[in-house]
Amino acid sequence: MIGRIIICCLLFSLNAAGQELDSIGGKDHPQGSAPTFLEQLHQVQLYLDSAARRKVDQRYIEVPEKPWRVIMRYKANTVDVDYSSTFEVSETNSHIDWNLCFEPPTATSIGFWVGYRGTGVSFSKSLTKNAGRYFSFSSTGAKYGFNFRYRRFNTKTTTFTSTSYRDGKQIAEDEIKDDLVSPVWIRSAYINGYYVFNGRRYSQAAAYNQSVIQRRSAGSFLVGATWYQSSFDYSDIQNAMFMEFAKNVGRIKLHQANIGFGYGYNLVPFRGLVINAMAMPTLSVYNRVKTYQYDFNYVLPLYETSTEGYGTWNSETKTWSNGKVHKPLSYVENADQYPDDAECWQTGSEAEYSWLHFNLDLRLGIAYNWKNYFIGLQAQYNKFTYKKDQSKVNLFDAYARWSLGIRL
Numbered sequence: 052m053i054g055r056i057i058i059c060c061l062l063f064s065l066n067a068a069g070q071e072l073d074s075i076g077g078k079d080h081p082q083g084s085a086p087t088f089l090e091q092l093h094q095v096q097l098y099l100d101s102a103a104r105r106k107v108d109q110r111y112i113e114v115p116e117k118p119w120r121v122i123m124r125y126k127a128n129t130v131d132v133d134y135s136s137t138f139e140v141s142e143t144n145s146h147i148d149w150n151l152c153f154e155p156p157t158a159t160s161i162g163f164w165v166g167y168r169g170t171g172v173s174f175s176k177s178l179t180k181n182a183g184r185y186f187s188f189s190s191t192g193a194k195y196g197f198n199f200r201y202r203r204f205n206t207k208t209t210t211f212t213s214t215s216y217r218d219g220k221q222i223a224e225d226e227i228k229d230d231l232v233s234p235v236w237i238r239s240a241y242i243n244g245y246y247v248f249n250g251r252r253y254s255q256a257a258a259y260n261q262s263v264i265q266r267r268s269a270g271s272f273l274v275g276a277t278w279y280q281s282s283f284d285y286s287d288i289q290n291a292m293f294m295e296f297a298k299n300v301g302r303i304k305l306h307q308a309n310i311g312f313g314y315g316y317n318l319v320p321f322r323g324l325v326i327n328a329m330a331m332p333t334l335s336v337y338n339r340v341k342t343y344q345y346d347f348n349y350v351l352p353l354y355e356t357s358t359e360g361y362g363t364w365n366s367e368t369k370t371w372s373n374g375k376v377h378k379p380l381s382y383v384e385n386a387d388q389y390p391d392d393a394e395c396w397q398t399g400s401e402a403e404y405s406w407l408h409f410n411l412d413l414r415l416g417i418a419y420n421w422k423n424y425f426i427g428l429q430a431q432y433n434k435f436t437y438k439k440d441q442s443k444v445n446l447f448d449a450y451a452r453w454s455l456g457i458r459l
Contacts, residue, residue, distance in 0.1 A: 112252065125161050129448075131446070132283065134297075135443050136149060138296045144217060145215065150212045154208060155208070160175040186201045191255050193254065205237070207233075236283075239280070253265075253315065265325040268317060269316075273313050275312075279435055280307070282304045285301060288395040307338050309334060309410055315327060325419075332412075349390070357379070423457055429452045433447070435448070
């Protein structure tokens, strides 16, 4: 479905561009007749060829004679989430510093890209089971670049580490690698655009989509903007123990806008090979974190351990027969789930705004061209951080892509 939409948008844009070019001086037609679609497409091709050469210094950037490219791509994307917080027990003057790390399967895919100059469409097929849904789109021109990535997945695989303190002294340290009973759902969307100041001599496209060839080494300052949003949802009764440790927070949503200023450099050690490195520190100008709180009818038996006299649970009044809401959890040997009458429900939400969060955008691209063929390797790394009270989440989003292509 997404592929069809992209193709329709591409054809519509080419048709619109052809009409515009015809209206400002394209091929002459008899009065009252309109150019055919093929004629409009030819006008667009001529315009793209002319613009590609006009916008660059050909001593530094070579525009290939053959404009069409067919590329086979293999891509791997990984997202890791680090969640840390502090659980305090004031009655015993103790606290626990804990960290929960989620490492879902790396999303791998193989696909094809077909296009003219810097414009084209792609199709890919996922090779990884249980890696969720992943979609990406990118476009790179002489003076601009645009990237979009979206991933939705769930995972049970976790690494839990904790350090316990009492009266300010460390008393225990543990690490547990296990699967949660109920999965954690994570969604992330990344949109990035940037402007290249020295676009006539420096080309990101030479290393990342091979629409042009870098002939001499050159660099450029870049300015960019990023919109990032993600959600982190583990609000299931089977994760109630984890939510208690997180101060009853069961869902987090983040919206973040960043601006940055960086530098990129294309190194050409010999003809045909280009090595690109780009680094762009960013500063968030809008940072909104919304947390959702939950309550449960079963809680950890920190103090009261007796479960006598509670009776049955009433879902409508949210109370047990004795009028209490929270019943100490009775641990049963080898039990890995809460009782059948266990419930959790949302009790409220809270949004906080903050400023001046530093994030990082790192990219590396390598491409080699010979005759009408080329190979490439591209990688990108992003780190996003958000914090609320004593809880902190670090999200690492990175991908690597290998490509083999031919010019036609």
